[in-house]
Every structure is written in structure tokens, then in C-alpha cells.
Amino acid sequence: MLARTVADHPGVEAVVDAEVRLTYGDLGEAVHQTGKSLIALGVSHGDRVALWAPNSHRWVVAALAATGIGAILVPVNTRYKGDEARWVLEKSGARLLLVDNGFLGHDYLAMLGAGPDRTAPVPGLPDLTDVVLIGGADNPGTTGWDAFLRLGRTVPDATAAARSEAVAPDDPSDLLFTSGTTGRPKGALTTHRQNLLTYRAWCGRTGVTRGDRYLIVNPLFHCFGYKAGVLACVLQGTTMVLQAVFDTTRTMSLIETERITVLPGPPTIYTSLLDAPGRDRFDLTSLRLAVTGSAVVPVTLVRRVRAELFPEVLTAYGLTESCGTVTACSAGDDDETVALTVGRPLDGVEVVVADPTGRRLPAGQDGEILVRGFNVMLGYLDQPPDAPSAVDPDGWLATGDIGRLDERGNLTITGRSKDMFVVGGFNVYPAEIEQVLTRHGAVAEAAVVGAPDARLGEVGRAYVTLRPGAPADAAELIGFCRERLANFKVPREVVVLDAFPRNASGKIHKAGLRHP
Known part of the structure; x- marks a missing residue:
């Protein structure tokens, strides 16, 4: 894919990342050189390469380089704390971690339990043999980005080309872990x-x-x-x-x-x-x-x-x-x-x-x-x-x-x-109620969850945010729903929020709404 686009459109701007601008020709060359550096570190066909960093041109280059030499990309959620990231690294058997250590003030390596005097990159993760910093200050036991790129100079271009040509269409290209809303995240190949x-x-x-x-x-x-x-x-x-x-x-x-x-x-x-x-x-x-x-x-x-x-x-x-x-x-x-x-x-x-x-x-x-x-x-x-x-x-x-x-x-x-709740024996799906609530002119967004009820088992509790300058109270919104929904679907309570809790993808995090 990349080779074809580079050949067809080498001068087209590919990536803009603040002051960094790469054409597709530039991107192809950066991916090639990064692939050689991965080979120099010993990354083999089928090895898992984890990438724990925010959106950046280096993320794009590293991802395309890893998959381009037959490694399996393992992206890690930038919102994860140490235990969550360790789970992904351990279960994936990641051989290499590329990390922007310090993004938004987070010391990711410290979260993983990597101390300043360590000999292994991260204690307790025996498969993880190397850590490369794609951003952040140098850390003991890690390789900085510039030093990482220098490693690739020892690898012949022909070696990198052969590795790329050996990648087959039905080889795994990535291992993305689910959001973990029903338990520990699972890796999908x-x-x-x-x-x-x-x-x-x-x-x-x-x-x-x-x-x-x-x-x-x-x-x-x-x-x-x-x-x-x-x-x-x-x-x-x-x-x-x-x-x-x-x-x-x-x-x-x-x-x-x-x-x-x-x-x-x-x-x-x-x-x-x-x-x-x-x-x-x-x-x-x-x-x-x-x-x-x-x-x-x-x-x-x-x-x-x-x-x-x-x-x-x-x-x-x-x-x-x-x-x-x-x-x-x-x-x-x-x-x-x-x-x-x-x-x-x-x-x-x-x-x-x-x-x-x-x-x-x-x-x-x-x-x-x-x-x-x-x-x-x-x-x-x-x-x-x-x-x-x-x-x-x-x-x-x-x-x-x-x-x-x-x-x-x-x-x-x-x-x-798993979001469905049962009101007096009737199945209720939150999306239907949310759709009705957001038809009200004052409602910007809505989320509905099931709340315990002594008589009916569960009832709906709605959370909403309002559009600027468009007030509405709970009674008005409940009445609006009652005109449009069967009684068992009408939320018994409406809570107005300033903002919703969200996951890193911007979706409403309903687990954070289940307690009043």
C-alpha cells in the first residue's frame, strides 16, 4: 500500500504534525529507515511491537515500519494506567515498546514499575527486551529516537526490502485490544x-x-x-x-x-x-x-x-x-x-x-x-x-x-x-430513550442507565447536558419523554450534568454514571 502511494504521489503532502511536514516520498523514506532500525534491534517477522504514544508523525512512521517488516502492531491506549498497560504488554508478548514518555505529564515507564536503576526495561515483563523513546526525556535502560535511527544504518537496504517482500497478505498485521467494558481487554488479531x-x-x-x-x-x-x-x-x-x-x-x-x-x-x-x-x-x-x-x-x-x-x-x-x-x-x-x-x-x-x-x-x-x-x-x-x-x-x-x-x-x-435493563419484566434499551431526549431542543447529549428500584427491579435514570442558553429542568424532560414513549421506558429521574465522563475515544463512559 505505502510503496504504491509513494510511487504514484511522491510529492503529495502526507503528514502534517505541527511544524513537521512530510510528503509521501518523505514518509516512505522515514518508514524505510525506521524499519531498518527495528531490524537492527532484532525485531523478527511476527514479533509484537507495542506503541504507547499520542497522535504524531512518529506514531504513523513507527506503525507503518513495524507492519512493513512483518511485525504485529500493538497500539496501547494513552489513557491507560500502569496495570492496564502492563496487561496489554504481557498478554501480547510485546518484544519492543515504543513510548512517548511524559505525554500530558504521564511517566508511563514509572507507571509500569520501571525504576531508575533497572537492568531490564520493565521488571516482570520478560518478553519486553527493548524500550525506544519516540518522545520525552531520555531514561535509563531505554534508547532515544535519534540513537534508535542510527542503529538502522548498519542494516543494508536490500535486507529491509527482503523483509518487506516476505510479508504475506494473510499475515497478522495488528493486535488491537478491546475497550474492556465487559472484563479485561481481549486482543483481536x-x-x-x-x-x-x-x-x-x-x-x-x-x-x-x-x-x-x-x-x-x-x-x-x-x-x-x-x-x-x-x-x-x-x-x-x-x-x-x-x-x-x-x-x-x-x-x-x-x-x-x-x-x-x-x-x-x-x-x-x-x-x-x-x-x-x-x-x-x-x-x-x-x-x-x-x-x-x-x-x-x-x-x-x-x-x-x-x-x-x-x-x-x-x-x-x-x-x-x-x-x-x-x-x-x-x-x-x-x-x-x-x-x-x-x-x-x-x-x-x-x-x-x-x-x-x-x-x-x-x-x-x-x-x-x-x-x-x-x-x-x-x-x-x-x-x-x-x-x-x-x-x-x-x-x-x-x-x-x-x-x-x-x-x-x-x-x-x-x-x-449489557446496557439493556428490565423494568417490571419489560426489556428497555437505552438508545431509544436517548434518541427521544436528544430531540428536545435544549438537550445536547443524553445517556440512560438502569437504576435499582424496589418495586420494578430497575428503572431508567437519564443524564443530559444542555445546549448553551437553552435551560430545561428534569420535570420538563420527563414530560417530553412521557409524550413519546411507553410508560415503562420513561426515565424516572433526569440528572443535568455540566459534562459527561468520556473514554479516550470521546464516547460517553456509562460506567461512571451508574452511581448517583
């Missing part, structure tokens, strides 16, 4: 072929193309940042502009100065831009395409984004186990289709909805979403033989998500099966 087929199809559906300038603020450790970002851009010869941390003012400044055309992200990015004080001081007219995904994207938000920011707004759905994408809307879909569904399956991907017995359900009925196709992972890393498999013998991936298909094949996400 996917291949080079799967990822390139998926994001060639994703680009075809969304319309991302050469000439676009794509702001990647989604974290690169996540599929949305790495695969729908870096891989999609390199496939198309698109310019990627990197932002390490979302900041509304900084984002608007980048849109203006870099003439950004594509800005994917969670819904909160768009609400933040729409409601930003002083938005009219920035020229945002270059914006062309927004791509988002969530169980709830309010119709009013889609209409506002189309009217005020982006001519095109699309929604999509995916999960780590499916290379990050299963379905997507298309340009030309109307506001209701974009807001109320996540579009149709990619070509070559099948989606069905099933009841707990596995029986396929007709259009309009809720059930578990099952996926089959080229994008379904090889499997979880080191899954115990007696553990139930997420992929059945016929290739169907059980997603754990609940949804329904319409007559046109569009998928609507109702919620996660």
Missing part, C-alpha cells in the same frame, strides 16, 4: 488483507479521496484513528493532519489554516464545534465531510451539522473485531437515515439480526447483530480452548450489540446487550 479490503471499501462508501485534507483527532490507538484514519489516507494518497488532543479552539484553527475537508469523530466533536464561542471568527468553509458513529446521533444534530458546518454527514458502525467497520451510510442518504441508522453493510459483508436461539429475525425486530465477511478477525489472542468463541464455525461474529434492520438493509443500533 486481524490481517493485512482484511484491513486494506475494509478501508478500500470504507473510502468507496464515504468518498474520502486524494485531494482531501483529513484531520485525525481520533486517537491512533483506536480503529477510528489508525484504520479509518492512517490506513484510509495512505490508501487514497490523502493528506493527514494530526492533532494529539481535541481542543475546540485549536481544532477550528487547524481547520482554517490547513483547509481541512474531512473531520471524522464522535458526536461530541460536532456539538463542541457548533456551540463553540467565537466560531464565527474562524473560516471553516473548507469542511466537506463528517463521519461519525454512535448508538445515538440526534436528527437535530445531523441537520445542524449539515446546515452550519459540513455539506456531507455520514454515520457508520464497527467494532475492533471487524477491523473497525461493518456498515456505513452513503452520500445522498437523508437526515433521518443518517441519524437513525448506521447505513448498510460494506460490499462483501453480511449482517443479520438474531434472537437468543440464533433464529434470524425479520426487518423491524430487535435482536443481536451478527456479522460475517472478510473483515471478521482471525480470533482473540490466546483464547482458552474451553471459552465460547465470538466467531461460530460458519464465520458469524456475535457482536454483543442489539439492533434491527429495515427493509432497505439499513442497520439501527438499539444498544449493547
Whole structure:
């Protein structure tokens, strides 16, 4: 992929990272030299290379270099603390860690228990033989970036080329760990072929193309940042502009100065831009395409984004186990289709909805979403033989998500099966209530969870944030729901928040809402 784009578009700007600007020719050369340095450190075909760092040009270079010599990339969440990161490093058997030590003031190596007088890079991780700093101050037992690059000078170009040519389409390319919302994170293995087929199809559906300038603020450790970002851009010869941390003012400044055309992200990015004080001081007219995904994207938000920011707004759905994408809307879909569904399956991907017995359900009925196709992972890393498999013998991936298909094949996400709660014997899916709440003109975002109730077992508790200058109280919002929902679905309580707790991908962290 990279070699083809470098050959076809060597002078096209590939990466913008603050003052660093790389053409595709520059990027190809940087990846080649970094690959030689990885070889000099002893990284072999199939070794796991972990990358614990924020969005940066070095992240992009290191990821493409590692996969380009046949290593398996293991991105690590920058929000992780020591125990969480240690779990990923231990379970993946990471041979090498590339780390930006000190990002946002975090001493990642100290979190892992690496002391100043250590002899091994990280005690208790015997597979981890080397640590390379892609950012931060030099540390004992680590190799700085410049010294790391010097190591590669001893490796002949022909050796690196041979390693690249030995990489096969069905070799694993990356090992991304799930978010861990149902227990410890699990590592999903996917291949080079799967990822390139998926994001060639994703680009075809969304319309991302050469000439676009794509702001990647989604974290690169996540599929949305790495695969729908870096891989999609390199496939198309698109310019990627990197932002390490979302900041509304900084984002608007980048849109203006870099003439950004594509800005994917969670819904909160768009609400933040729409409601930003002083938005009219920035020229945002270059914006062309927004791509988002969530169980709830309010119709009013889609209409506002189309009217005020982006001519095109699309929604999509995916999960780590499916290379990050299963379905997507298309340009030309109307506001209701974009807001109320996540579009149709990619070509070559099948989606069905099933009841707990596995029986396929007709259009309009809720059930578990099952996926089959080229994008379904090889499997979880080191899954115990007696553990139930997420992929059945016929290739169907059980997603754990609940949804329904319409007559046109569009998928609507109702919620996660684990998010469902039962009110007096009736199943309630939060996404339906959240969609209603966000139709209220004062509500910016909503999240609903089940709360204990002595009589009914559980009832709904809603949390909302309000749009600036648009007040609403709990009684008004409960009444709004009562007019539009069956009584058992109406939340018994509404809590107004200044802001939601969020994970590193910008999604609302519901676990932090389960206590009043």
C-alpha cells in the first residue's frame, strides 16, 4: 500500500504534525529507515511491537515500519494506567515498546514499575527486551529516537526490502485490544488483507479521496484513528493532519489554516464545534465531510451539522473485531437515515439480526447483530480452548450489540446487550430513550442507565447536558419523554450534568454514571 502511494504521489503532502511536514516520498523514506532500525534491534517477522504514544508523525512512521517488516502492531491506549498497560504488554508478548514518555505529564515507564536503576526495561515483563523513546526525556535502560535511527544504518537496504517482500497478505498485521467494558481487554488479531479490503471499501462508501485534507483527532490507538484514519489516507494518497488532543479552539484553527475537508469523530466533536464561542471568527468553509458513529446521533444534530458546518454527514458502525467497520451510510442518504441508522453493510459483508436461539429475525425486530465477511478477525489472542468463541464455525461474529434492520438493509443500533435493563419484566434499551431526549431542543447529549428500584427491579435514570442558553429542568424532560414513549421506558429521574465522563475515544463512559 505505502510503496504504491509513494510511487504514484511522491510529492503529495502526507503528514502534517505541527511544524513537521512530510510528503509521501518523505514518509516512505522515514518508514524505510525506521524499519531498518527495528531490524537492527532484532525485531523478527511476527514479533509484537507495542506503541504507547499520542497522535504524531512518529506514531504513523513507527506503525507503518513495524507492519512493513512483518511485525504485529500493538497500539496501547494513552489513557491507560500502569496495570492496564502492563496487561496489554504481557498478554501480547510485546518484544519492543515504543513510548512517548511524559505525554500530558504521564511517566508511563514509572507507571509500569520501571525504576531508575533497572537492568531490564520493565521488571516482570520478560518478553519486553527493548524500550525506544519516540518522545520525552531520555531514561535509563531505554534508547532515544535519534540513537534508535542510527542503529538502522548498519542494516543494508536490500535486507529491509527482503523483509518487506516476505510479508504475506494473510499475515497478522495488528493486535488491537478491546475497550474492556465487559472484563479485561481481549486482543483481536486481524490481517493485512482484511484491513486494506475494509478501508478500500470504507473510502468507496464515504468518498474520502486524494485531494482531501483529513484531520485525525481520533486517537491512533483506536480503529477510528489508525484504520479509518492512517490506513484510509495512505490508501487514497490523502493528506493527514494530526492533532494529539481535541481542543475546540485549536481544532477550528487547524481547520482554517490547513483547509481541512474531512473531520471524522464522535458526536461530541460536532456539538463542541457548533456551540463553540467565537466560531464565527474562524473560516471553516473548507469542511466537506463528517463521519461519525454512535448508538445515538440526534436528527437535530445531523441537520445542524449539515446546515452550519459540513455539506456531507455520514454515520457508520464497527467494532475492533471487524477491523473497525461493518456498515456505513452513503452520500445522498437523508437526515433521518443518517441519524437513525448506521447505513448498510460494506460490499462483501453480511449482517443479520438474531434472537437468543440464533433464529434470524425479520426487518423491524430487535435482536443481536451478527456479522460475517472478510473483515471478521482471525480470533482473540490466546483464547482458552474451553471459552465460547465470538466467531461460530460458519464465520458469524456475535457482536454483543442489539439492533434491527429495515427493509432497505439499513442497520439501527438499539444498544449493547449489557446496557439493556428490565423494568417490571419489560426489556428497555437505552438508545431509544436517548434518541427521544436528544430531540428536545435544549438537550445536547443524553445517556440512560438502569437504576435499582424496589418495586420494578430497575428503572431508567437519564443524564443530559444542555445546549448553551437553552435551560430545561428534569420535570420538563420527563414530560417530553412521557409524550413519546411507553410508560415503562420513561426515565424516572433526569440528572443535568455540566459534562459527561468520556473514554479516550470521546464516547460517553456509562460506567461512571451508574452511581448517583
